Amino acid sequence: SQWGEENLQALSIQEGEDVTMNCSYKTYTTVVQWYRQKSGKGPAQLILIRSNEREKRSGRLRATLDTSSQSSSLSITGTLATDTAVYFCATDVSNYNVLYFGSGTKLTVEP
Amino acid sequence: NTKITQSPRYLILGRANKSLECEQHLGHNAMYWYKQSAEKPPELMFLYNLKQLIRNETVPSRFIPECPDSSKLLLHISAVDPEDSAVYFCASSHGTVNTGQLYFGEGSKLTVL
Numbered sequence: 001s002q003w004g005e006e007n008l009q010a011l012s013i014q015e016g017e018d019v020t021m022n023c024s025y026k027t028y029t030t031v032v033q034w035y036r037q038k039s040g041k042g043p044a045q046l047i048l049i050r051s052n053e054r055e056k057r058s059g060r061l062r063a064t065l066d067t068s069s070q071s072s073s074l075s076i077t078g079t080l081a082t083d084t085a086v087y088f089c090a091t092d093v094s095n096y097n098v099l100y101f102g103s104g105t106k107l108t109v110e111p
Numbered sequence: 112n113t114k115i116t117q118s119p120r121y122l123i124l125g126r127a128n129k130s131l132e133c134e135q136h137l138g139h140n141a142m143y144w145y146k147q148s149a150e151k152p153p154e155l156m157f158l159y160n161l162k163q164l165i166r167n168e169t170v171p172s173r174f175i176p177e178c179p180d181s182s183k184l185l186l187h188i189s190a191v192d193p194e195d196s197a198v199y200f201c202a203s204s205h206g207t208v209n210t211g212q213l214y215f216g217e218g219s220k221l222t223v224l
Contacts, residue, residue, distance in 0.1 A: 008150050031210045042115075042200050042215030043153065088152055096166055097141060097207040101152035 008086070012108040013079060020075040021105040023089035032065050032072040033099065035088045043088060043101075047074070081111040115216035117201050123222045124191050131186040131219045133201030142184045143202040143213065144176060153200055153215075159184065160207045171195075188221075196223045 030051040035043035145153035158166035177185040198218040
């Protein structure tokens with residue numbers, strides 16, 4: 001596996017709280033993508049971050065990428081119940097735009 | 112996401128043969144089949160670019176992909192096994208040269224009896 005975590009992680013928080021999810025990867029990469037998958041749906045991209053960016057924001061989302069520690073994080077501020085989903089980090093080590101997904105974090109935001 | 116349509120959405124099989132279909136209306140050159148088992152991340156099965164099969168991960172031979180044109184992707188399944196129970200996602204991207212976003216369909220859920 002490309003990723004450090006082997007099993008789906010689970011987090012449960014209250015609406016309005018902030019949350020940070022982490023991924024660590026084994027093979028060097030310069031691009032990490034974060035996807036969200038709601039129940040019964042396909043994954044949808046949230047953020048793509050490159051190594052020269054270190055940090056990228058999109059609305060309430062903030063992603064970081066640290067190539068020295070081979071890790072990436074996704075933070076959500078002011079969570080909403082609609083943020084309930086599984087969040088995956090993903091990267092391409094194939095040079096064919098093939099995404100390999102981490103094991104994911106199942107986030108439940110209670111209203 | 113109505114720009115990538117998959118059919119059927121739900122499929123219950125014994126040891127029959129069946130095909131999954133996918134069509135994308137995004138004008139993309141690359142199309143993918145991913146398999147997602149329960150509580151697991153999606154895993155690549157096949158990748159086509161410009162109708163050519165360029166990635167074929169370790170997949171049982173009972174799964175046969177077909178790309179009749181650049182907007183359509185099929186997955187033929189024969190003599191399914193219980194371990195094949197999963198959701199099969201079709202995805203597409205602009206191409207394969209640069210790392211970019213994948214767009215996923217809503218999946219076809221296969222249940223093997």
